[in-house]
Structures are given as C-alpha cells and as structure tokens.
Amino acid sequence: MRILFLLRFSDKQFNYSYTTYGHRSSGLYNSAKFVSDMLNDNGFISQIKCIEDSNFIDKEIYEFKADIVILEGLFVPPSKLDELIDLYPNIYWVFRNHSKIEFLSSEQVAMEWIIEYMQKNNVFVSSNSDEATNAIRQLSLTLFSDSYKKIKEKTPLLMNYYPEIFIRRKIKKLKKEIHVGLFGAFRELKNLLNQTIAILSYANDNNLELYLHINSTRIEGANSTLINIKSIFNNTDHQLICHEWLDHHEFKKLMNTMDLCMITNFSETFSIISADAVSLDIPLVTNDQVFWVADKYKAYPHSIDDIKAKINVALKPKWFNFGLSDNQKGLIDYNYVSRNGWIKFLLGLY
Numbered sequence: 001m002r003i004l005f006l007l008r009f010s011d012k013q014f015n016y017s018y019t020t021y022g023h024r025s026s027g028l029y030n031s032a033k034f035v036s037d038m039l040n041d042n043g044f045i046s047q048i049k050c051i052e053d054s055n056f057i058d059k060e061i062y063e064f065k066a067d068i069v070i071l072e073g074l075f076v077p078p079s080k081l082d083e084l085i086d087l088y089p090n091i092y093w094v095f096r097n098h099s100k101i102e103f104l105s106s107e108q109v110a111m112e113w114i115i116e117y118m119q120k121n122n123v124f125v126s127s128n129s130d131e132a133t134n135a136i137r138q139l140s141l142t143l144f145s146d147s148y149k150k151i152k153e154k155t156p157l158l159m160n161y162y163p164e165i166f167i168r169r170k171i172k173k174l175k176k177e178i179h180v181g182l183f184g185a186f187r188e189l190k191n192l193l194n195q196t197i198a199i200l201s202y203a204n205d206n207n208l209e210l211y212l213h214i215n216s217t218r219i220e221g222a223n224s225t226l227i228n229i230k231s232i233f234n235n236t237d238h239q240l241i242c243h244e245w246l247d248h249h250e251f252k253k254l255m256n257t258m259d260l261c262m263i264t265n266f267s268e269t270f271s272i273i274s275a276d277a278v279s280l281d282i283p284l285v286t287n288d289q290v291f292w293v294a295d296k297y298k299a300y301p302h303s304i305d306d307i308k309a310k311i312n313v314a315l316k317p318k319w320f321n322f323g324l325s326d327n328q329k330g331l332i333d334y335n336y337v338s339r340n341g342w343i344k345f346l347l348g349l350y
Contacts, residue, residue, distance in 0.1 A: 001346060002045045004066035005032045006057060008075040009050035027184075027272050028098060030248050031128075031160055032072045038161045038339060044346065054080045061088060068092045068346065074107065078116035085120065092349050093120075096158060097127040101135045103189055103267050115143060118154060126158040129269035133157045156345045159338035160270040162279070166328045169281045171318040174259060177209040181258040181282075183251075183273050185218040186226055189266040191301050196229050198307035199262065200238060205308075209238060213258065216242035248276075256280050260315060264301045265289060270334075278327040283314035292334040294326035 007029055032048050039046040049060050054076045061069060061084075069091055076084075081093065095117055097104070104110045117125050118140055127133040133155055140151045180199050184190060196212065203210035212233070216226060233240040246254065255261065261277035261284050268274075268289035277284045278293070285307060287298045299310040324332070 001068065001350070002064060002066050003036070003039060003047075003068045003070060003346070004060060004064050005036050005046065005048040005070045005072060006060060007032060007048070007050050007072040008054075009052060028072055030272055031098065031270070032070070032096075034161045034163060035158075035338075035342065037163070039342065039346075042339065042343060057084060058087060061091065066091060068094065068349065070094045070096055072096050073098065074110055074113050078113055078120075081117070081120065081123070085122065089122075092122050092124070094124045094126055094156075094158070097125065097132055097136075098269060100129055100132045100267050100269060103187075104132075106188075111139075115139075118144065118151075124154050124156060126156045127269075128157075128159050130157060132269065157341060158345060159334070159341060160272070160275075161335055161338050161342075162272070162275040162331060164332060164335060166279050166324060167281055168323075168325065171283060171315065173317045174206070174208055174315065177211060178203055178206075178259045179211045179213065179257060181213045181255060181261040181273075181277070183213070183215055183255070183261070184263070184265075185215065186223070188225070190225075191264055191266050192225050193228055194301065194304060195262045195264050195307060196232060198264075198304045199260075199311065200232070200236065201304065202308045202311050203238060211239045211241055213241045213243060213254070215245055217244045252276055252280065255282060258282050260285065260311065262286075262307075262311075263290060264299050264307055266301055275331055278325070278331050281325055281328070284327060285310045285314050292327075292330040294330060297327070 029050070036046040036048045047064055051057065051060060057069070057076070071093065074095060074097065085093070114125055114136060117123050125136055127136060137151050137155050140146070140155065141148060144151070182192060182195055182199070186192065199212065200210060214229070230240065243254065255276050261273065261282050263271050263274045263284070263286045265287070271286065271290045274284060274286055274290050274293060284293065284297055285299055286293050287301050296313050297310055299307040301307070
C-alpha cells in the first residue's frame with residue numbers, strides 16, 4: 001500500500017492561512033512527517049511531498065504511484081479534485097484537517113469545500129481531534145440523508161503521532177532567572193497575552209528575572225498581540241527574546257534551554273510544541289485542550305491566577321527522575337491510539 005502525503009508549499013516565508021502553508025519547518029509539515037515515518041515503520045510505503053499548488057498533484061501521484069493520497073489541510077478546490085478523481089478513479093483521497101471548528105471559522109472556504117468533499121466517492125474528510133471529527137459528522141447528518149454509519153466512515157479520526165524519544169531531567173529551584181518558551185505562531189486563539197501576564201507576575205512574585213522567548217516572525221492575523229506584548233516589556237526590567245522560525249531540529253535545541261514551556265491556548269488539537277517539551281522533560285503548563293498531558297499541569301486559560309498556580313506545580317523541584325514522566329506516559333498512550341487508528345483505517349480501505 002503506497003501512501004502519499006501532500007502539503008502546499010508557499011514561496012512566501014509565511015502565509016496567514018495555515019491551510020495553504022506547507023513549509024518544511026511548519027507544524028503542519030512536522031505533523032505529516034511524523035505520521036508518514038510511523039506508517040513506514042509499520043509496513044506501509046509512505047512519502048511526503050511539498051507542492052506549489054494543486055496543479056502539481058497529478059505529477060506527484062504519477063511518479064510515486066500512490067494508492068492513497070493524504071492532503072494536509074484544505075488547499076484543493078473541489079473542481080480540481082473532480083479532475084483528479086477522473087484521472088485516478090481507484091485512488092482514495094483523504095483531506096486531513098488540523099483545526100477545531102472555532103479555528104476553521106477564520107477560513108472562508110472551509111465549510112463550502114468540506115461540504116463538497118463529503119459528497120464525492122472515495123473522498124474522506126478526517127480531523128485529528130474528537131471535537132472537530134464530531135462537528136463535521138453532525139454537520140453532515142444535518143445536510144445529507146446518509147446514515148450515521150456511512151458518514152462516520154467518511155470522517156475518520158486520524159490523530160497525530162510523535163516520535164517516542166525521551167530524556168529525563170532534574171528540576172532545581174530557580175534562584176536568579178527563568179527562561180520561558182511561549183512558542184508558536186501568533187494567532188488570535190493562542191491566548192498569548194494572558195500567558196505573558198501570568199508568567200510576568202510569577203517572576204515578580206519569586207524575584208526572578210524573566211526571559212520570555214517567542215517566535216516573532218510568524219504572525220498570522222495577530223499582529224496586535226505582538227505589539228501589546230512588546231509594550232508590556234518596554235515597561236519592565238524583564239527581557240523579551242524574539243526568535244526567527246526554526247526547523248524542528250534547531251527548535252528542539254532551543255526548547256532544551258528552557259526552564260518552562262507554556263501552551264495555555266484557547267484552541268488546540270494535539271500541540272507538537274507541547275510534545276517537544278515533554279520529550280525533553282521540560283516543565284509544561286497547558287490546559288484541557290492538550291488532553292494527553294497530566295491534569296495537574298492543565299490551567300484554566302482565562303484565569304491568570306490558575307495559570308500561575310499550575311506554573312508552581314510544574315516548577316516544583318524534582319531530584320529523582322526514575323522511569324518516564326506522567327506526560328511522557330500520556331504521549332505514549334496517545335501514540336498507541338493514533339497508530340492503531342491509522343492502521344485500522346488504511347487496512348479497511350481494501
């Protein structure tokens with residue numbers, strides 16, 4: 001079985017819409033690559049390619065001789081898909097959505113295209129979260145006369161995967177300074193301002209000089225958030241460190257220098273950045289959006305006090321590090337479910 005993952009590659013360094021962006025350092029690319037590598041390890045033949053636009057899909061299918069095409073994001077117009085289906089009537093097409101519905105609402109064509117995809121033979125609309133999968137199923141039940149069984153078959157839950165390479169570390173009490181990673185693209189649902197205020201307050205309460213590390217070159221509709229964060233730091237003695245977007249290997253080197261990582265966002269499906277932190281045993285504060293993380297590190301994203309409380313929990317000194325951490329065990333459990341889901345779906349096509 002030959003599986004081809006395709007992403008749209010933008011010549012521009014960054015694009016406001018992740019669904020049209022497949023740069024090799026993007027989270028979308030890393031997500032697809034990790035799954036593709038996992039499938040190769042489990043006996044499939046899988047390849048990932050970045051293309052300029054949907055006009056290059058035909059070429060990649062022909063060269064790879066794909067049986068199944070996984071289209072990462074929503075970048076193929078339904079009319080173009082019809083052309084491809086006519087050319088390759090025996091291929092299965094899987095669109096892979098990486099966002100919950102609240103985030104998809106900013107994509108003007110999302111609902112129109114998903115509705116059209118759902119009406120085509122051999123086409124599947126998958127998501128990587130239970131919430132988005134259920135939402136698309138409920139929408140389809142409302143619009144179409146198909147049975148729930150058929151709609152469920154056309155909307156598989158195809159989760160993320162993350163390589164299981166872990167380290168453990170001791171957590172010592174911080175004395176003078178704290179380096180915090182508030183990483184990822186600047187988007188409106190990232191809750192970055194609340195998290196900034198929370199970690200500033202925590203640093204002041206504990207007489208620590210804060211070095212807040214952010215990615216300042218990937219602004220996707222939230223430029224005002226970056227301006228506000230810079231304004232805050234212009235009026236403090238703390239340090240805001242702005243990093244360019246890095247490839248995954250270099251990013252993990254940077255992550256490895258952090259005392260804490262914060263991903264208390266309003267909307268998440270998996271969070272590769274959280275997985276990066278967990279793989280390196282970096283203390284992490286997130287929320288229930290990243291469900292596989294241990295509950296004691298999940299903060300209520302609207303509450304600065306609760307975020308600070310969870311920072312205290314995450315940074316509690318640990319002098320012993322036998323075995324895997326709770327978060328690493330949670331990620332392994334997530335991978336187990338994801339791997340089985342992918343294999344069951346792919347084998348079920350034939």
